[in-house]
Amino acid sequence: MKRHYGMDWLRIGAFGLLIFYHIGMVFVPWGYHAKTAHPAAWVTVPMLFTNPWRLTLLFVVSGYASRALWTRSDGVTDFSANRTWRLIVPLLFGIALIVPPQSYVELKTQHIYSHGLWYFWTRDFWRFGVFHGLVFPTWNHLWFVGYLWIYTMALALIVLLPGGAWVQRMFDRAFAGTRVLWLPTAYLLLSQVVFFQRWSDTHDVIHDGIAHLAYFPAFLFGFALARSEAVMGWIARLWAPALAIGLAAYAVSVAITISYWGHHPWILGRVMLAARYIQSWMMIAALIGIAEVFLNRDHRLRPMLTEAVFPFYLIHQTIIVVAMYWLLKARVGGLVEFVVLVPVTILGCWLFYRYGREVPLLRPLIGLRMQRRDRPAPTPAPNPEAI
Numbered sequence: 001m002k003r004h005y006g007m008d009w010l011r012i013g014a015f016g017l018l019i020f021y022h023i024g025m026v027f028v029p030w031g032y033h034a035k036t037a038h039p040a041a042w043v044t045v046p047m048l049f050t051n052p053w054r055l056t057l058l059f060v061v062s063g064y065a066s067r068a069l070w071t072r073s074d075g076v077t078d079f080s081a082n083r084t085w086r087l088i089v090p091l092l093f094g095i096a097l098i099v100p101p102q103s104y105v106e107l108k109t110q111h112i113y114s115h116g117l118w119y120f121w122t123r124d125f126w127r128f129g130v131f132h133g134l135v136f137p138t139w140n141h142l143w144f145v146g147y148l149w150i151y152t153m154a155l156a157l158i159v160l161l162p163g164g165a166w167v168q169r170m171f172d173r174a175f176a177g178t179r180v181l182w183l184p185t186a187y188l189l190l191s192q193v194v195f196f197q198r199w200s201d202t203h204d205v206i207h208d209g210i211a212h213l214a215y216f217p218a219f220l221f222g223f224a225l226a227r228s229e230a231v232m233g234w235i236a237r238l239w240a241p242a243l244a245i246g247l248a249a250y251a252v253s254v255a256i257t258i259s260y261w262g263h264h265p266w267i268l269g270r271v272m273l274a275a276r277y278i279q280s281w282m283m284i285a286a287l288i289g290i291a292e293v294f295l296n297r298d299h300r301l302r303p304m305l306t307e308a309v310f311p312f313y314l315i316h317q318t319i320i321v322v323a324m325y326w327l328l329k330a331r332v333g334g335l336v337e338f339v340v341l342v343p344v345t346i347l348g349c350w351l352f353y354r355y356g357r358e359v360p361l362l363r364p365l366i367g368l369r370m371q372r373r374d375r376p377a378p379t380p381a382p383n384p385e386a387i
Contacts, residue, residue, distance in 0.1 A: 001071050001226065004064070005298050006291030008306050011061045015309045017050055018058070019316045019349070022141070023341050026324050027334060033106040033140070033317075034324035036334050041261055048253050052276040053246075053283045055144070055201075059215045060284060062148055063222025066155060070223075080156045087149040090314055090367040094142045098318050100125045102140050105325040107132060141317040143203040147212075150205065151219045158220075171224040175231045181242055181285055184221070188214060188277040197273060218284075225288075232292055239289025246282030249275040310367035311353040319348035 024047050025032040029039040066083075073079035100121045107113035107120065111132040115124070127136045139146060175183060191213045192198045201211040225231055235242075252275040256268050264272065323344045327337045356366040363370055 001068050003068070004226075004291075004296060005302060006294075006296035007061060007064050007288075008302055009295040010057075010287060010291040011065070012302075012305045012309055014054065014057050014061060015313055018054055019312065019345060020342075021047065021050055021054060022317050022320055023338070023345060026320065026341065027338065033102045034109060034321040034328070036324070036337055037328065037331075038334055040334065044257055045254055048257065049250055052253075052280040056214060056218045056280055057284050057287065058144065059148070059151070059218040060222040060225075060288070063151075063155075063219040063224075064226045065222075066152060066219075067223045067226030070159070076156050076160060080153060083149065083152045083156075085364065086367060086369075087145055087152070089364050090310070091139070091142055091145045091149070093365040094145070094314050095137055095139050098314060099138060099140045099142060101318050102321045103134065103136065103138060105321045106134065109325065109328060139203075142314070143201075144313075146205065147215060148219075151216050154216070155220070155223060168224060168227060172228050172230045175228075175234070177234060178238065180231055180234050181238055181245075181282065184217075184285075185278055185281045187217070188281055189274060192277050193270070193274050197270075199273065232288075235285055235289045236292040237289075239286045239293065242282045242289065243286035246279045246286055249279035249282065253279065307357070307368060308350075308353045311356060312349040314366055315352040316345055316349050319345050319352075323348075 022032075024043060026034060027036050027040055028043040028047050029041055069082065070079055073082060101117065103125060104113075104117050104120045107124075111134075113120070113132065124131055125136050129136070192210065196210045196213075198210045198214070202208045253272050256264055256272045256275075260268065320341060323341055324337065327340060332340075353366070356362045357368055357372065360370060363372075
């Protein structure tokens with residue numbers, strides 16, 4: 001496969017938006033691990049712009065990247081082993097060391113907990129049960145990595161089935177023309193609004209079936225899209241109307257939210273839920289189209305940013321939560337909290353990646369290859385006896 005730089009930039013941008021989204025979670029009146037003392041309802045409005053599509057987009061982009069990895073793998077075993085190593089090792093490292101400070105801050109600020117971090121990590125975090133209404137141990141934001149590994153293993157089984165070329169041709173035909181917009185939208189409306197009413201996820205693999213109905217097909221869509229020039233061409237042609245529809249659906253959600261602030265009538269709740277899933281796919285299609293038309297070009301910073309995305313994702317929420325914990329102690333205003341959180345989070349993520357990539361034994365723990373691509377292995381000196 002030829003590398004698609006636009007999808008690289010889209011992946012970088014999607015994870016960047018996710019970091020800002022989690023900073024916003026501190027200030028919005030929704031549940032989160034660390035909250036400002038005075039949440040603002042108006043923050044809901046910008047949060048609703050990315051809320052419906054940010055995670056589904058990540059699974060589409062991950063499916064696309066999985067196709068590239070598949071083409072470079074030596075069969076199913078090599079592909080599965082590579083993905084397991086690159087996903088499960090950071091996941092276990094994250095659960096053991098990155099996530100516990102988040103849970104500790106949540107207990108300290110939202111529950112009655114008097115012990116220190118070391119006591120919590122060595123005693124209470126490894127309870128394998130419920131403690132103060134929270135389940136420990138937990139994976140918090142790293143649920144995405146766990147889901148991605150499960151979907152990847154399921155994909156490895158699917159590609160073993162005969163008729164792969166036929167399935168790819170059927171994909172090209174099924175999503176040709178405007179069907180690439182309305183067919184996925186119709187599926188999301190049926191599965192997430194009509195048959196089930198999904199406002200949020202549980203992040204519990206066993207009890208998150210409705211979310212799997214959205215995320216796994218999105219992952220498979222990205223995998224098939226990576227080898228479909230025809231469907232990508234249609235998305236490139238239709239990105240503008242998709243964007244217009246997505247923005248219109250967002251406007252509907254905002255109008256209902258501002259008018260009722262969570263106390264809307266039942267029927268308007270269903271209208272808002274439908275608008276969310278219309279917005280979801282239309283924005284995804286629009287962003288992929290923009291990546292294809294305008295962003296499919298390389299830049300000297302792209303390789304580094306592409307590599308830094310996963311380490312940034314692993315550490316960003318812990319930095320946000322811990323930094324907010326100390327800001328709460330300082331008793332500063334919400335504006336100061338935001339002004340401090342943004343640069344502290346970015347700097348903390350950069351330091352985590354910048355120094356983690358230099359230590360060979362740490363590289364796989366933060367989701368990087370053992371060998372650095374920007375530092376080729378030195379050429380051995382010639383043997384004088386062989387000359």
